Amino acid sequence: MPDQHGFGSDHFKWILNMIDIGVHLIDRDGITLFYNDKMAEIDGLKREQVIGKKLFHLYPSLTDETSTLVHVLQTGKETAEKVQTYVNLKGKRITTINRSYPLFDNGRQIGALEVAKDITGIVHLHDQILDLRHQIYQSHQKDKKPGGSAHYHFSDIIGTSEQSLDAISMAKKAARTNSPVLICGPTGTGKELFAQSIHNAGIRKNRPFIAQNCAAVPSELLEGIMFGTARGAFTGAIDRAGLFEQANGGTLFLDELNSLDLFLQAKLLRVLQDGIMRRIGGASEQQADVRIISAMNIDPKEALEKGILRQDLFYRINVVNLSLPPLKERKEDIPLLTQHFIEKLNPAFGMKVTGIHPFVMNRLAAYDWPGNIRELSHAIESTYNMMELECETIEEHHLPAYLKNAPVRSPAAGSLEWRQEAAEDSSQSLSDRVKQIEREAIVIALQNHNYNISLAAQALGMKRQALQYKLSRYGIEKKPDVINRP
Numbered sequence: 001m002p003d004q005h006g007f008g009s010d011h012f013k014w015i016l017n018m019i020d021i022g023v024h025l026i027d028r029d030g031i032t033l034f035y036n037d038k039m040a041e042i043d044g045l046k047r048e049q050v051i052g053k054k055l056f057h058l059y060p061s062l063t064d065e066t067s068t069l070v071h072v073l074q075t076g077k078e079t080a081e082k083v084q085t086y087v088n089l090k091g092k093r094i095t096t097i098n099r100s101y102p103l104f105d106n107g108r109q110i111g112a113l114e115v116a117k118d119i120t121g122i123v124h125l126h127d128q129i130l131d132l133r134h135q136i137y138q139s140h141q142k143d144k145k146p147g148g149s150a151h152y153h154f155s156d157i158i159g160t161s162e163q164s165l166d167a168i169s170m171a172k173k174a175a176r177t178n179s180p181v182l183i184c185g186p187t188g189t190g191k192e193l194f195a196q197s198i199h200n201a202g203i204r205k206n207r208p209f210i211a212q213n214c215a216a217v218p219s220e221l222l223e224g225i226m227f228g229t230a231r232g233a234f235t236g237a238i239d240r241a242g243l244f245e246q247a248n249g250g251t252l253f254l255d256e257l258n259s260l261d262l263f264l265q266a267k268l269l270r271v272l273q274d275g276i277m278r279r280i281g282g283a284s285e286q287q288a289d290v291r292i293i294s295a296m297n298i299d300p301k302e303a304l305e306k307g308i309l310r311q312d313l314f315y316r317i318n319v320v321n322l323s324l325p326p327l328k329e330r331k332e333d334i335p336l337l338t339q340h341f342i343e344k345l346n347p348a349f350g351m352k353v354t355g356i357h358p359f360v361m362n363r364l365a366a367y368d369w370p371g372n373i374r375e376l377s378h379a380i381e382s383t384y385n386m387m388e389l390e391c392e393t394i395e396e397h398h399l400p401a402y403l404k405n406a407p408v409r410s411p412a413a414g415s416l417e418w419r420q421e422a423a424e425d426s427s428q429s430l431s432d433r434v435k436q437i438e439r440e441a442i443v444i445a446l447q448n449h450n451y452n453i454s455l456a457a458q459a460l461g462m463k464r465q466a467l468q469y470k471l472s473r474y475g476i477e478k479k480p481d482v483i484n485r486p
Contacts, residue, residue, distance in 0.1 A: 022116035030055040061087040072100040072112040083220035150196035150209035161330035175201035185324030188374030191295040207250030219261030230282035257294040327369040332448040335459030341380040356394040358441030
C-alpha cells in the first residue's frame with residue numbers, strides 16, 4: 001500500500017537496489033526477507049538463492065559468535081563498523097565492514113538490518129603486504145639482520161630556531177635511553193623524522209625499526225597486525241608475526257596513537273607493562289623487548305578529555321614528551337628549509353635553481369602554513385612545475401595562487417604586517433619597491449642568523465660574495481651590535 005506521499009515498498013526496494021552498499025534484512029528467525037543487488041554482487045550470489053533462506057545456509061562459515069546479524073538478534077543492540085570475514089557458498093573468502101541494527105515493532109524485536117561495505121580487495125592487498133613483510137622478517141631472522149630500517153638521522157633535521165634546537169636537544173637525550181617517547185605536534189611537523197633519528201642515535205640502532213599508522217587500517221585488522229595471528233584464529237587466519245615480534249629488540253613507532261581503538265589501547269598497555277604478548281588465537285606467550293615511540297597530532301589533554309586516549313596508557317607512554325612546534329612558530333627556519341627543498345628538487349626536475357626572490361621569501365615568511373613543513377615542501381615543488389627549465393630564481397608568479405595573496409613581512413624583526421600601504425603607494429616605483437623589500441629580507445636574514453654572513457647568504461639562496469655586494473650597495477652594517485658599541 002502506498003503511503004500518503006505515494007511511496008510504497010516497491011519504491012524503497014528500488015532505492016535500496018540503486019545504492020552502492022550492501023543491504024541484508026532478516027526476520028527474528030534468521031530468514032532473509034530483503035537482499036539488495038549490491039549485497040548479491042558482494043557475495044557472488046543471486047537474489048533468488050537468498051530470499052527465504054536461513055542465514056547459516058547462505059554463510060556456513062559463520063557462527064552465532066562471528067555473525068554480526070545474529071549478534072544483533074541476540075542482544076537487541078546495534079553494532080557499528082564491525083569487520084566480518086566469511087566464506088560464501090562458492091568458497092570465496094569475503095571481508096566486509098558492517099553496520100547492523102535491530103528492528104522493532106511496538107517494542108518487540110522483529111528482525112535485524114545490516115548494511116555492508118565490501119573491503120575484500122583492500123584486505124587482500126593488505127594481506128599481501130603483510131605476507132611480504134613477514135617473509136622479509138623471516139629472512140632477516142635467518143640472516144640475523146634488522147627486520148626494518150630507519151633512514152633519517154638528527155643531521156637530516158633542518159632548523160636553527162630556538163624551538164627546533166630545543167626539540168633536537170631533548171630528542172638526543174632521549175636517544176640514550178630505552179624509555180617510551182611520546183612525540184606531539186601537528187600534521188607535517190616531522191614526527192617520524194624525529195622517531196627515526198632517536199632510534200638511529202640509540203643503542204637499538206642495529207635492530208629493527210617498524211612504523212605503523214594507527215589510523216590507516218580498521219581496528220579489527222590492526223589487532224592482528226600488531227600482535228600477530230595463529231592459524232585457525234578466525235576464517236582465513238594464518239601463522240603470521242605481528243609488529244611486536246618483527247620489532248623485537250628494536251623500536252616500534254606507533255603514529256596517530258589517538259586513533260587506536262580503546263580495546264587495543266588496553267592490550268598495548270598490558271604488553272608495555274608485562275613485556276609479554278600472545279598472537280591472536282595463539283596458545284603460547286612471548287617476550288616483547290620493544291621500545292615504543294608513539295606520536296599524536298592533537299594535544300594529549302584534548303585526547304584525554306574526549307575519551308579517545310586511556311589515561312593509564314598515556315602515563316605509560318609519556319615518560320619522555322617531545323613537542324614539535326608548528327612551522328608558523330619557527331618561521332626563521334623557512335629560508336633553510338626552502339634551500340633544502342631547492343637542493344632536493346633540482347636533480348629531480350633537471351634544473352639549476354640557485355635561490356628565491358626576496359619578495360617571494362617574504363610571502364613564505366608571512367604565511368601561517370597550516371600543513372607545516374610538508375605543505376612548504378609541496379609549495380616549493382609547485383613552483384618548479386610553473387618554471388621554465390632555464391629559470392634560476394623562484395619568482396612571485398611561480399607561486400601557487402593561495403600564496404600570491406599572502407601578507408608580506410615587515411622590517412620589524414619577527415613581526416608580520418599587511419603591506420597595504422606600500423602596495424597602494426603609487427608614488428613609489430616598482431624598482432624602488434623591490435629594492436626596499438630586498439633590503440628588508442637581507443636585514444631579517446642577518447638578524448635570524450646572528451649576523452653570520454655565510455648562513456644568511458645560504459638562507460637567502462645566494463652566494464656569500466653576492467650578499468657582500470648587497471650589504472655594500474644598501475649600506476647595511478655587517479655587525480651593528482659591535483660597530484655601534486660605545
